[in-house]
Amino acid sequence: MKINVIFHSIYGHIYRMAEAVAEGAAEVKGSDVKLMQVEEMLSEEVLDKMGATETKRMFSHIPVATVDDLAKGDATIFGVPTRYGMMTAQMRAFLDATGSLWQKGALVGKVGSVFTSTATQHGGQEATILSFHTTLLHHGMIIAGVPYSVPGISVMDEVSGGGPYGASTIAAPDGSRYPSENELSVAKFQGRHVAEITKKMVE
Structure with a gap:
Protein backbone atom coordinates (compact mmCIF):
# COMPACT_ATOMS: atom_id res chain seq x y z
CA MET A 1 0.00 0.00 0.00
CA LYS A 2 1.23 3.45 -0.90
CA ILE A 3 1.13 6.19 1.74
CA GLU A 19 9.25 13.20 9.10
CA ALA A 20 7.62 11.85 12.26
CA VAL A 21 4.37 11.10 10.41
CA ALA A 22 6.30 9.24 7.69
CA GLU A 23 8.27 7.33 10.33
CA GLY A 24 5.05 6.17 11.98
CA ALA A 25 3.48 5.13 8.68
CA ALA A 26 6.60 3.16 7.74
CA GLU A 27 6.23 1.04 10.89
CA VAL A 28 3.20 -0.71 9.42
CA LYS A 29 4.17 -3.80 7.48
CA GLY A 30 3.55 -3.47 3.76
CA SER A 31 3.54 0.31 3.68
CA MET A 36 6.93 14.97 -0.73
CA GLN A 37 6.47 18.73 -0.58
CA VAL A 38 4.26 21.03 -2.60
CA GLU A 39 5.84 23.52 -4.96
CA GLU A 40 6.98 26.75 -3.33
CA MET A 41 5.40 29.86 -4.85
CA LEU A 42 7.59 32.43 -3.11
CA SER A 43 10.72 33.65 -4.85
CA GLU A 44 14.20 33.22 -3.41
CA GLU A 45 14.28 36.97 -2.82
CA VAL A 46 11.10 36.90 -0.75
CA LEU A 47 12.20 33.81 1.18
CA ASP A 48 15.49 35.52 1.96
CA LYS A 49 13.68 38.58 3.30
CA MET A 50 11.58 36.27 5.46
CA GLY A 51 14.71 34.67 6.86
CA ALA A 52 13.68 31.31 5.44
CA THR A 53 16.49 30.62 2.98
CA GLU A 54 18.49 28.41 5.32
CA THR A 55 15.52 26.50 6.70
CA LYS A 56 14.20 25.75 3.21
CA ARG A 57 17.55 24.20 2.36
CA MET A 58 17.00 21.61 5.11
CA PHE A 59 14.40 19.89 2.97
CA SER A 60 15.35 21.01 -0.54
CA HIS A 61 16.14 17.35 -1.32
CA ILE A 62 12.51 16.31 -0.81
CA GLY A 79 0.95 18.77 6.53
CA VAL A 80 0.52 22.53 6.34
CA PRO A 81 1.17 25.57 8.53
CA THR A 82 -1.72 27.84 9.41
CA ARG A 83 -2.36 31.20 7.77
CA TYR A 84 -5.18 33.01 9.54
CA GLY A 85 -6.93 29.76 10.41
CA MET A 86 -6.57 28.26 6.95
CA MET A 87 -4.01 26.39 4.85
CA THR A 88 -1.23 28.23 3.07
CA ALA A 89 -1.65 29.50 -0.49
CA GLN A 90 0.95 27.00 -1.67
CA MET A 91 -1.08 24.04 -0.46
CA ARG A 92 -4.30 25.61 -1.72
CA ALA A 93 -2.79 26.01 -5.18
CA PHE A 94 -1.76 22.35 -5.16
CA LEU A 95 -5.26 21.22 -4.23
CA ASP A 96 -6.89 23.60 -6.70
CA ALA A 97 -5.05 21.76 -9.46
CA THR A 98 -6.81 18.46 -8.66
CA GLY A 99 -9.94 19.12 -10.72
CA SER A 100 -9.12 16.34 -13.17
CA LEU A 101 -8.90 13.87 -10.29
CA TRP A 102 -12.25 15.07 -8.94
CA GLN A 103 -13.91 14.64 -12.35
CA LYS A 104 -12.72 11.02 -12.50
CA GLY A 105 -13.42 10.27 -8.84
CA ALA A 106 -9.78 9.22 -8.58
CA LEU A 107 -9.54 9.85 -4.83
CA VAL A 108 -12.89 8.39 -3.79
CA GLY A 109 -12.42 5.90 -0.96
CA LYS A 110 -8.80 6.81 -0.28
CA VAL A 111 -7.76 7.83 3.24
CA GLY A 112 -6.94 11.47 3.95
CA SER A 113 -5.52 13.05 7.09
CA VAL A 114 -4.08 16.47 8.07
CA PHE A 115 -1.57 17.91 10.55
CA THR A 116 -0.62 21.54 11.11
CA SER A 117 1.32 24.18 13.03
CA THR A 118 0.56 27.64 14.39
CA ALA A 119 2.56 30.42 15.99
CA THR A 120 0.40 30.47 19.14
CA GLN A 121 -1.69 28.05 21.19
CA HIS A 122 -4.95 29.42 19.83
CA GLY A 123 -3.77 30.34 16.35
CA GLY A 124 -6.28 28.29 14.35
CA GLN A 125 -5.03 24.70 14.44
CA GLU A 126 -8.51 23.19 14.52
CA ALA A 127 -9.87 25.67 11.97
CA THR A 128 -7.06 24.87 9.56
CA ILE A 129 -7.52 21.11 9.76
CA LEU A 130 -11.31 21.25 9.61
CA SER A 131 -11.34 23.62 6.64
CA PHE A 132 -8.82 21.34 4.91
CA HIS A 133 -11.22 18.43 5.43
CA THR A 134 -13.77 20.16 3.20
CA THR A 135 -11.56 19.59 0.15
CA LEU A 136 -10.95 15.98 1.10
CA LEU A 137 -14.69 15.38 1.47
CA HIS A 138 -15.34 16.86 -1.97
CA HIS A 139 -12.93 14.28 -3.31
CA GLY A 140 -14.77 11.48 -1.49
CA MET A 141 -11.84 10.67 0.77
CA ILE A 142 -12.21 8.93 4.11
CA ILE A 143 -10.90 11.21 6.87
CA ALA A 144 -8.74 9.91 9.71
CA GLY A 145 -7.78 11.93 12.78
CA VAL A 146 -6.16 11.05 16.10
CA PRO A 147 -8.36 9.18 18.61
CA TYR A 148 -8.45 10.10 22.29
CA SER A 149 -6.88 6.74 23.07
CA VAL A 150 -3.61 8.59 22.37
CA PRO A 151 -2.55 10.09 25.73
CA GLY A 152 -0.45 12.76 24.04
CA ILE A 153 -3.45 14.78 22.91
CA SER A 154 -4.72 15.17 26.47
CA VAL A 155 -1.57 16.30 28.28
CA MET A 156 -2.06 19.08 30.83
CA ASP A 157 1.43 19.44 32.31
CA GLU A 158 2.99 21.12 29.27
CA VAL A 159 2.11 23.40 26.38
CA SER A 160 1.49 21.10 23.44
CA GLY A 161 -0.32 20.82 20.16
CA GLY A 162 -2.27 17.76 19.05
CA GLY A 163 -5.96 16.94 19.12
CA PRO A 164 -8.59 14.62 17.68
CA TYR A 165 -8.47 16.38 14.31
CA GLY A 166 -4.76 15.73 13.83
CA ALA A 167 -1.25 16.28 15.12
CA SER A 168 -0.03 19.84 15.49
CA THR A 169 2.80 21.93 16.86
CA ILE A 170 3.23 25.44 18.21
CA ALA A 171 6.08 27.36 16.60
CA ALA A 172 6.00 30.56 18.74
CA PRO A 173 5.51 34.00 17.14
CA ASP A 174 9.20 34.22 16.24
CA GLY A 175 9.39 30.59 15.05
CA SER A 176 11.87 29.66 17.76
CA ARG A 177 9.94 26.69 19.16
CA TYR A 178 10.26 23.42 17.29
CA PRO A 179 8.06 20.32 17.76
CA SER A 180 8.26 18.81 21.24
CA GLU A 181 8.69 15.10 21.90
CA ASN A 182 5.01 14.87 22.74
CA GLU A 183 3.95 16.58 19.53
CA LEU A 184 6.24 14.35 17.49
CA SER A 185 4.85 11.26 19.21
CA VAL A 186 1.32 12.28 18.22
CA ALA A 187 2.49 12.90 14.65
CA LYS A 188 4.16 9.50 14.56
CA PHE A 189 0.98 7.88 15.84
CA GLN A 190 -1.07 9.66 13.18
CA GLY A 191 1.12 8.24 10.44
CA ARG A 192 0.90 4.73 11.89
CA HIS A 193 -2.86 5.07 12.44
CA VAL A 194 -3.52 6.10 8.84
CA ALA A 195 -1.33 3.28 7.53
CA GLU A 196 -3.13 0.72 9.70
CA ILE A 197 -6.54 1.92 8.51
CA THR A 198 -5.37 1.88 4.90
CA LYS A 199 -3.97 -1.63 5.24
CA LYS A 200 -7.35 -2.92 6.39
CA MET A 201 -9.03 -1.28 3.43
CA VAL A 202 -6.69 -2.55 0.71
CA GLU A 203 -6.35 -6.13 1.97
Whole structure:
Protein backbone atom coordinates (compact mmCIF):
# COMPACT_ATOMS: atom_id res chain seq x y z
CA MET A 1 0.00 0.00 0.00
CA LYS A 2 1.23 3.45 -0.90
CA ILE A 3 1.13 6.19 1.74
CA ASN A 4 1.83 9.78 0.68
CA VAL A 5 2.99 12.40 3.17
CA ILE A 6 2.69 15.73 1.37
CA PHE A 7 3.61 18.93 3.16
CA HIS A 8 4.32 22.63 2.81
CA SER A 9 6.88 24.15 5.15
CA ILE A 10 8.89 27.34 5.23
CA TYR A 11 10.73 27.36 8.54
CA GLY A 12 10.96 23.59 9.02
CA HIS A 13 8.35 22.99 11.72
CA ILE A 14 5.95 21.11 9.45
CA TYR A 15 8.85 19.32 7.76
CA ARG A 16 9.94 17.92 11.13
CA MET A 17 6.36 16.83 11.84
CA ALA A 18 6.15 15.26 8.37
CA GLU A 19 9.25 13.20 9.10
CA ALA A 20 7.62 11.85 12.26
CA VAL A 21 4.37 11.10 10.41
CA ALA A 22 6.30 9.24 7.69
CA GLU A 23 8.27 7.33 10.33
CA GLY A 24 5.05 6.17 11.98
CA ALA A 25 3.48 5.13 8.68
CA ALA A 26 6.60 3.16 7.74
CA GLU A 27 6.23 1.04 10.89
CA VAL A 28 3.20 -0.71 9.42
CA LYS A 29 4.17 -3.80 7.48
CA GLY A 30 3.55 -3.47 3.76
CA SER A 31 3.54 0.31 3.68
CA ASP A 32 5.46 2.17 1.00
CA VAL A 33 5.80 5.73 2.32
CA LYS A 34 6.61 8.64 0.03
CA LEU A 35 7.54 12.01 1.60
CA MET A 36 6.93 14.97 -0.73
CA GLN A 37 6.47 18.73 -0.58
CA VAL A 38 4.26 21.03 -2.60
CA GLU A 39 5.84 23.52 -4.96
CA GLU A 40 6.98 26.75 -3.33
CA MET A 41 5.40 29.86 -4.85
CA LEU A 42 7.59 32.43 -3.11
CA SER A 43 10.72 33.65 -4.85
CA GLU A 44 14.20 33.22 -3.41
CA GLU A 45 14.28 36.97 -2.82
CA VAL A 46 11.10 36.90 -0.75
CA LEU A 47 12.20 33.81 1.18
CA ASP A 48 15.49 35.52 1.96
CA LYS A 49 13.68 38.58 3.30
CA MET A 50 11.58 36.27 5.46
CA GLY A 51 14.71 34.67 6.86
CA ALA A 52 13.68 31.31 5.44
CA THR A 53 16.49 30.62 2.98
CA GLU A 54 18.49 28.41 5.32
CA THR A 55 15.52 26.50 6.70
CA LYS A 56 14.20 25.75 3.21
CA ARG A 57 17.55 24.20 2.36
CA MET A 58 17.00 21.61 5.11
CA PHE A 59 14.40 19.89 2.97
CA SER A 60 15.35 21.01 -0.54
CA HIS A 61 16.14 17.35 -1.32
CA ILE A 62 12.51 16.31 -0.81
CA PRO A 63 10.75 15.81 -4.17
CA VAL A 64 7.88 18.04 -5.24
CA ALA A 65 4.48 16.35 -5.33
CA THR A 66 2.25 16.22 -8.39
CA VAL A 67 -1.48 15.60 -8.52
CA ASP A 68 -0.72 12.23 -10.08
CA ASP A 69 1.01 11.24 -6.83
CA LEU A 70 -2.35 11.67 -5.08
CA ALA A 71 -4.04 9.26 -7.47
CA LYS A 72 -1.26 6.70 -7.08
CA GLY A 73 -1.44 6.67 -3.29
CA ASP A 74 -3.86 4.64 -1.19
CA ALA A 75 -3.72 7.35 1.48
CA THR A 76 -2.37 10.87 1.76
CA ILE A 77 -1.42 12.67 4.96
CA PHE A 78 -1.14 16.42 4.41
CA GLY A 79 0.95 18.77 6.53
CA VAL A 80 0.52 22.53 6.34
CA PRO A 81 1.17 25.57 8.53
CA THR A 82 -1.72 27.84 9.41
CA ARG A 83 -2.36 31.20 7.77
CA TYR A 84 -5.18 33.01 9.54
CA GLY A 85 -6.93 29.76 10.41
CA MET A 86 -6.57 28.26 6.95
CA MET A 87 -4.01 26.39 4.85
CA THR A 88 -1.23 28.23 3.07
CA ALA A 89 -1.65 29.50 -0.49
CA GLN A 90 0.95 27.00 -1.67
CA MET A 91 -1.08 24.04 -0.46
CA ARG A 92 -4.30 25.61 -1.72
CA ALA A 93 -2.79 26.01 -5.18
CA PHE A 94 -1.76 22.35 -5.16
CA LEU A 95 -5.26 21.22 -4.23
CA ASP A 96 -6.89 23.60 -6.70
CA ALA A 97 -5.05 21.76 -9.46
CA THR A 98 -6.81 18.46 -8.66
CA GLY A 99 -9.94 19.12 -10.72
CA SER A 100 -9.12 16.34 -13.17
CA LEU A 101 -8.90 13.87 -10.29
CA TRP A 102 -12.25 15.07 -8.94
CA GLN A 103 -13.91 14.64 -12.35
CA LYS A 104 -12.72 11.02 -12.50
CA GLY A 105 -13.42 10.27 -8.84
CA ALA A 106 -9.78 9.22 -8.58
CA LEU A 107 -9.54 9.85 -4.83
CA VAL A 108 -12.89 8.39 -3.79
CA GLY A 109 -12.42 5.90 -0.96
CA LYS A 110 -8.80 6.81 -0.28
CA VAL A 111 -7.76 7.83 3.24
CA GLY A 112 -6.94 11.47 3.95
CA SER A 113 -5.52 13.05 7.09
CA VAL A 114 -4.08 16.47 8.07
CA PHE A 115 -1.57 17.91 10.55
CA THR A 116 -0.62 21.54 11.11
CA SER A 117 1.32 24.18 13.03
CA THR A 118 0.56 27.64 14.39
CA ALA A 119 2.56 30.42 15.99
CA THR A 120 0.40 30.47 19.14
CA GLN A 121 -1.69 28.05 21.19
CA HIS A 122 -4.95 29.42 19.83
CA GLY A 123 -3.77 30.34 16.35
CA GLY A 124 -6.28 28.29 14.35
CA GLN A 125 -5.03 24.70 14.44
CA GLU A 126 -8.51 23.19 14.52
CA ALA A 127 -9.87 25.67 11.97
CA THR A 128 -7.06 24.87 9.56
CA ILE A 129 -7.52 21.11 9.76
CA LEU A 130 -11.31 21.25 9.61
CA SER A 131 -11.34 23.62 6.64
CA PHE A 132 -8.82 21.34 4.91
CA HIS A 133 -11.22 18.43 5.43
CA THR A 134 -13.77 20.16 3.20
CA THR A 135 -11.56 19.59 0.15
CA LEU A 136 -10.95 15.98 1.10
CA LEU A 137 -14.69 15.38 1.47
CA HIS A 138 -15.34 16.86 -1.97
CA HIS A 139 -12.93 14.28 -3.31
CA GLY A 140 -14.77 11.48 -1.49
CA MET A 141 -11.84 10.67 0.77
CA ILE A 142 -12.21 8.93 4.11
CA ILE A 143 -10.90 11.21 6.87
CA ALA A 144 -8.74 9.91 9.71
CA GLY A 145 -7.78 11.93 12.78
CA VAL A 146 -6.16 11.05 16.10
CA PRO A 147 -8.36 9.18 18.61
CA TYR A 148 -8.45 10.10 22.29
CA SER A 149 -6.88 6.74 23.07
CA VAL A 150 -3.61 8.59 22.37
CA PRO A 151 -2.55 10.09 25.73
CA GLY A 152 -0.45 12.76 24.04
CA ILE A 153 -3.45 14.78 22.91
CA SER A 154 -4.72 15.17 26.47
CA VAL A 155 -1.57 16.30 28.28
CA MET A 156 -2.06 19.08 30.83
CA ASP A 157 1.43 19.44 32.31
CA GLU A 158 2.99 21.12 29.27
CA VAL A 159 2.11 23.40 26.38
CA SER A 160 1.49 21.10 23.44
CA GLY A 161 -0.32 20.82 20.16
CA GLY A 162 -2.27 17.76 19.05
CA GLY A 163 -5.96 16.94 19.12
CA PRO A 164 -8.59 14.62 17.68
CA TYR A 165 -8.47 16.38 14.31
CA GLY A 166 -4.76 15.73 13.83
CA ALA A 167 -1.25 16.28 15.12
CA SER A 168 -0.03 19.84 15.49
CA THR A 169 2.80 21.93 16.86
CA ILE A 170 3.23 25.44 18.21
CA ALA A 171 6.08 27.36 16.60
CA ALA A 172 6.00 30.56 18.74
CA PRO A 173 5.51 34.00 17.14
CA ASP A 174 9.20 34.22 16.24
CA GLY A 175 9.39 30.59 15.05
CA SER A 176 11.87 29.66 17.76
CA ARG A 177 9.94 26.69 19.16
CA TYR A 178 10.26 23.42 17.29
CA PRO A 179 8.06 20.32 17.76
CA SER A 180 8.26 18.81 21.24
CA GLU A 181 8.69 15.10 21.90
CA ASN A 182 5.01 14.87 22.74
CA GLU A 183 3.95 16.58 19.53
CA LEU A 184 6.24 14.35 17.49
CA SER A 185 4.85 11.26 19.21
CA VAL A 186 1.32 12.28 18.22
CA ALA A 187 2.49 12.90 14.65
CA LYS A 188 4.16 9.50 14.56
CA PHE A 189 0.98 7.88 15.84
CA GLN A 190 -1.07 9.66 13.18
CA GLY A 191 1.12 8.24 10.44
CA ARG A 192 0.90 4.73 11.89
CA HIS A 193 -2.86 5.07 12.44
CA VAL A 194 -3.52 6.10 8.84
CA ALA A 195 -1.33 3.28 7.53
CA GLU A 196 -3.13 0.72 9.70
CA ILE A 197 -6.54 1.92 8.51
CA THR A 198 -5.37 1.88 4.90
CA LYS A 199 -3.97 -1.63 5.24
CA LYS A 200 -7.35 -2.92 6.39
CA MET A 201 -9.03 -1.28 3.43
CA VAL A 202 -6.69 -2.55 0.71
CA GLU A 203 -6.35 -6.13 1.97
